Amino acid sequence: MTTDENMQRQIQELVAYLEMKRNAGLLPESMWVGEGRSQESGVRSQERESGTFHASPSESLQCLRDQIGDCTRCRLHQGRTQLVFGVGNPKAELMFIGEGPGRDEDLQGEPFVGRAGQLLTKIIEAMGMRRGDVYIANVVKCRPPENRNPAPDEIATCSPFLFKQIELIHPKVIVGLGNFAVQTLLATEQKITGLRGRLHLWPSARAKEILNTSIPTESIKLMPTYHPAFLLRNPNMKKPVWEDMKIVLQELGKTLPLK
Numbered sequence: 001m002t003t004d005e006n007m008q009r010q011i012q013e014l015v016a017y018l019e020m021k022r023n024a025g026l027l028p029e030s031m032w033v034g035e036g037r038s039q040e041s042g043v044r045s046q047e048r049e050s051g052t053f054h055a056s057p058s059e060s061l062q063c064l065r066d067q068i069g070d071c072t073r074c075r076l077h078q079g080r081t082q083l084v085f086g087v088g089n090p091k092a093e094l095m096f097i098g099e100g101p102g103r104d105e106d107l108q109g110e111p112f113v114g115r116a117g118q119l120l121t122k123i124i125e126a127m128g129m130r131r132g133d134v135y136i137a138n139v140v141k142c143r144p145p146e147n148r149n150p151a152p153d154e155i156a157t158c159s160p161f162l163f164k165q166i167e168l169i170h171p172k173v174i175v176g177l178g179n180f181a182v183q184t185l186l187a188t189e190q191k192i193t194g195l196r197g198r199l200h201l202w203p204s205a206r207a208k209e210i211l212n213t214s215i216p217t218e219s220i221k222l223m224p225t226y227h228p229a230f231l232l233r234n235p236n237m238k239k240p241v242w243e244d245m246k247i248v249l250q251e252l253g254k255t256l257p258l259k
């Protein structure tokens with residue numbers, strides 16, 4: 001079985017798994033609301049009870065991080081060095097989402113810091129922004145062994161954390177990096193080659209239902225593009241990625257940097 005066929009099979013299994021869980025009423029509305037509230041200060045609790053509590057995106061993200069804690073909810077915790085939550089501007093207009101942490105990310109606790117991450121940083125800078133202006137996260141937060149693709153049950157367990165991050169940050173545009181992240185976000189088996197090059201309204205009604213996210217339907221634009229690791233192996237594909245980024249910049253109302 002080729003890598004593509006294997007990935008396609010895994011996406012099919014993920015969709016089937018999520019549909020089964022949803023039909024059985026086993027997908028939680030939200031995995032984070034509840035427990036973390038106990039960690040609020042007394043003032044915060046009073047504010048919330050009186051309806052005057054307005055957590056900033058930064059506070060809410062920290063609350064979510066506290067909720068995840070030293071997570072053992074799926075088997076991926078067994079092989080990780082560090083959980084890789086996400087990094088960047090809590091009010092970012094632009095989010096980049098990859099598949100999962102690799103070796104460097106696992107060691108440093110930050111997404112996209114290895115060679116592929118350095119290339120992503122260059123892409124962001126070429127767009128006229130700094131890495132700290134955007135928010136970067138992954139579909140799963142712990143490194144899969146041998147960098148294998150995350151399994152459907154691992155994605156189903158971990159992805160609500162990503163969706164909560166997206167909900168709190170509420171970017172204008174998400175850039176999905178690579179087949180696996182894009183196929184997971186769009187709940188599709190279509191290959192990235194046929195998906196990139198145009199913005200998709202996200203989440204579609206079908207993806208919202210399958211992914212069990214409370215993010216309003218079609219409230220965010222999603223640009224699928226190739227993963228920086230793929231670009232390292234195929235430098236000739238940098239041009240189409242830059243074409244995708246130009247569309248993203250246009251959507252954000254930003255001027256194209258002179259290159």
Ligand code: SF4
Nearest residue numbers: 071074077141142158
């Ligand atoms: Fe928890 Fe996600 Fe890590 Fe699994 S991958 S242990 S759900 S943080």
